[in-house]
Amino acid sequence: MNRRQFQQALAALALPLAAPAARAQSWPDKPVRFVLSQPAGSGPDILARQIGDQLSRLWQQAVIIDNRPGGQNVIGAQVAARAAPDGYTLYYATTAAMVTNVFTFKSLPYDPARDFVPVRLVGRSPFVLAAAASFPAKDLPDLIARAKAQPGMLAAGTEGPKTFSGMVLDSMAATAGIKLNQVPYTKAPEALQDLLGGRLQLVCLPEAALTAYIQGGQVRALAVSTGKRLPQWPQVATVAETLPGFEFTGWNGIFAPAGTPAAVVARINADLDKVMAQPETAQRLAALGTMAEGPMSPAEFGSFMKAERERWAVAVKTIGLQPE
Incomplete structure (x- = not known):
């Protein structure tokens, strides 16, 4: 082999290594699509548009929001899973689509684990156990004591037994060894009206649905579902302070179809770090009841997803939830 042939052979060996980096450098050269399972105007939609607008400035390409609501996230998840794995279609997903649907559907x-690769966690949304201001229980230990003294006599409004709020409530009650009568509502404001009207004693709902009522003094937060107290409500204890290890939050995250080049995933992740570091992004998320997530690599997001699936598997077994 002469010198020229040797150099050509080295160049040929380097091509497979250079190709992923070249793809990441040239990506994106056309618009990027965010598939959502929620309708336009919903919380996830507003957040996705905020993030998409800022990414489009970085990428100098449009970020198109493709709303595919319905089927309890199944329609949107299928569209995203079947898209070409080239980085031009991403799935802006919630906990339900990527974790709890596995346990509520037969x-x-x-397959959330097989059909997608994690890109980055965007933010976490706390859930709050709350009562009307006139309710005698002042905190979670007080509530548990009253529920044990009056088994099955306290009614709690949620978004349904197989929704996030319903499963959080049932898991908390089972862990505490109490019985609460869950009353499902299709809309959070309806549950709050019944709470204020005395037809319910409790609600378990997203923080965003309760903030105005708590600030107005009509509703008292008894506990939050996060592992740590919320900075905006430092006086409100976590459920975990009474029931150690209890931690459940809803979240939003970005995924790509399985097979998307790792270099492209890493590029999207790095650009999301830049967007999430901007104060206006954190402020927008906070206004919608979502806590912005700090830097998180795709591998770290993958570990987070594994832990979430394990956490929910235990919760579902604890409450005896049956898939349909």
Whole structure:
């Protein structure tokens, strides 16, 4: 082999290593699509548009929001899972689509773990156990004591037994060894009206749905579902302070179809770090009841997802939830 042939052979060996880096450098050269399972105007939609607008400035390409609501996230998840794994279609997903659907459906037409690769966690949304200001219980230990003294006599409004709020409530009650009568509502404001009207004693709802009522003094927060107290409500204890290890939050995250080049995933992750570091992003998320997440690599997000699935598997077994 002469010198020229040797150099050509070295160049040929380097091509497979250079290709992913070259793809990441040239990506994106056309618009990027965010698939959402929620309708336009919903909380996730507003957040996705905020993040998409800022990414479009970085990328000098449009970020198109493709709303595919319905089927309890199944429609949107399928669209995203079947998209070409080239980095031009991303799935802006919630806890339900990527974790809890596995436990509430007997079968899913997509596999959250197999059909997607994690890109980055965007933010976490606390849930709050609350009562009307006139309710005698002042905190969670007081509530537990009253529930044990009056088994099955306290009614709690949620978004439904197989929704996040319903499962959080049932898991908390089971862990505490109490019985609460869960009353499902299709809209949070309806549950709050019944709470204020005395037809309910409790609600378990997203923080965003309760903030105005708590600030107005009509509703008292008894506990939050996060592992740590919320900076905006430092006086409100976590459930975990009474029931150690209890931690459940809703979240938003970005995923790519399985097979998307790792270099492209890393590029999107790095650009999301830049967007999430901007104060206006954190402020926008906070206004919608979501805590912005600090830097998180795709591998760290993958570990987070594994822990979430394990956490929910235990919770579902504890409450005896049956898939349909």
